[in-house]
Amino acid sequence: MFLKYLARRLLYVIPLLFITTLIVFSFILLIPGDPVLALLGENATPEKVAQLRQQLGLDQPIIMQYFDWLKNALQGDLGRSIFTGQLVEEAVFSRLTVTFQLVVAAMVISVVGGMFFAITSIYYPNSWMDYVARFFGTLGTAIPNFWLAMLLVLFFSLKLGWVPATGFTSINDNPVDFLKGILLPAISLGAMGTAQITRHLRSSLMEVMNADYVRTAYSKGVKRWRAIFNHGLQNAMLPVVTTIGILFGNLLGATVVIETVFAIPGMGQLAVNSILQRDFTMLQGVVLVMIVLVIIINFITDIVYAILDPRIEY
């Protein structure tokens, strides 16, 4: 039954991918600026321009270009960078591992922080902990992440010298350096997520703790702590799972700024550079991978939801 449900969810993904890639592909071509001119310079002769255009396949109608690209993409070939000639899939996947580590670290901070604040605030209502949680819930949403990033760098790197201000070490190479390098960017990214999850889970828990079945739990002689963890949390998490899924996409988008601030060689940075250089093939690759990631996360969200809520029909 569950496998059938999985298969059906997977089938939804196919048209979704098709439509989103088509939209992205055509919109990228609408970006002002011509990659051929950017490559050859302003003084190139019309013949040379036409020749390169043909070489790159840019003389074809957009829809033809799209299907060519799609056909190759399905075989795992995303083309070569217009500028460096590097294989797009190679460039994207090496950057992806970096960005993925960053986003996962930020997600961990968001979920752990959000759950901590929300639960303590419900367990100790109207205490200082509650007020701190509510304060962070608002502050985290209000502060722009690049500004928070700069403040963190200023204090923890430049003043205290605890962690490096820029750069990135992969977790495979050196876990300790990874943690040091990822801490500030992950906090800058995760502050927003922590705030969102805190606020959402707090209100959701507050509602659930007044539910009849929690009263039933108390009537069985359950402690408050157990009532929250065993009876409230799983029910309260249901709407929050959706928030977490959406948050992943938001964080992925926000890496564009954070990676620039911390000079992290990730997907966000690659996207920015590709746009500046009009490197359309590279940009298409980057966007495609981001879309696929978001779709995968949505897929996982659906599955987690089905596991948490037995009422979901497979």
Added chain:
Amino acid sequence: MKEELLLEVKNLETFIPTPKGQIKPVNDVSFSINKGEIVALVGESGSGKSVTSLSIMGLNASAIQYRPESSIFFNDKDLLKLKEKEMRKIRGNNIAMIFQDPMFSLNPVHPIGRQIAESIVLHKKVKYKDALVTALELLNKVGIPDAKRRLNDYPHQLSGGMRQRVMIAMALACDPKLIIADEPTTALDVTIQAQILNLLHKLQKESGIAILLITHDLGVVAETADRVLVMYCGKIVEEGTVEDIFENPLHPYTRGLMASVPELYGPTKEKLDAIPGVVPNPLELPKGCNFVTRCSYATEKCSQNAPTLLKHPSGNRVSCWYPLEKEGERGHYETAATSFS
């Protein structure tokens, strides 16, 4: 059989401070429940019956406060004076509760077996696995067909009646001395109501559990209860055995409640006799008897002085200056009474 006292509520008085003044959901209520007895607490919504029952469980909202004179004795312990930790040992263990709507009273994301086993693991020194075995026995006991397969079902997979059976199994889990059933049949179909009441009755006979049955349904009372308490505006206005209450209601409110139930036998009435007027605003209760605004027998005395609950020669205890005479109303109540038997 000698009647043994199980629970004694003495001068229970609760209040909620509001900006406009105090509200007293329960105002000086005293009653007792003997071992193995089914006592019905009857009244309209807002009469204080739920607050009374939640006071016994110690589960009232924190806004509700108790007068210091109030006491609820159970096993020689005053429940109102117990610490939360000691109270937790009584809840679900010695006193269990069944709630109104089994749709919302069971945790939707836990299998029912786990929910029943939870109480057992909390109060008895048993492993979860053994508790599940007991849970299975309980499901069989409350008449869930194919119980073994049902153990892993979630509440949404069961019908309303089955869910209420699960609630009852949950309440029975630790062999409590007292079960408080708060409107256990209100959310159910009429045919299912009868099944659930029969089940409660059967369990009470078999294991000698006392039941405090909270309801506004006089049909339920007549079928199930040994003794009846009628509440109005936070006070008990009449108390007596089920026979006395139905055959000889002394308080005009009790009689009004009976008259407002449709009769199955006897001449058909054009309209039901509803009690005129509405329940008074709890912030503006009358000076004298709370029922004075709706009572057709009220005099000047009733609006000035509140009556107290006193023993009447007929056996009931009643809080009224002018308890109704048996002869005067005979024709009316007799037809009402037959419809319940």
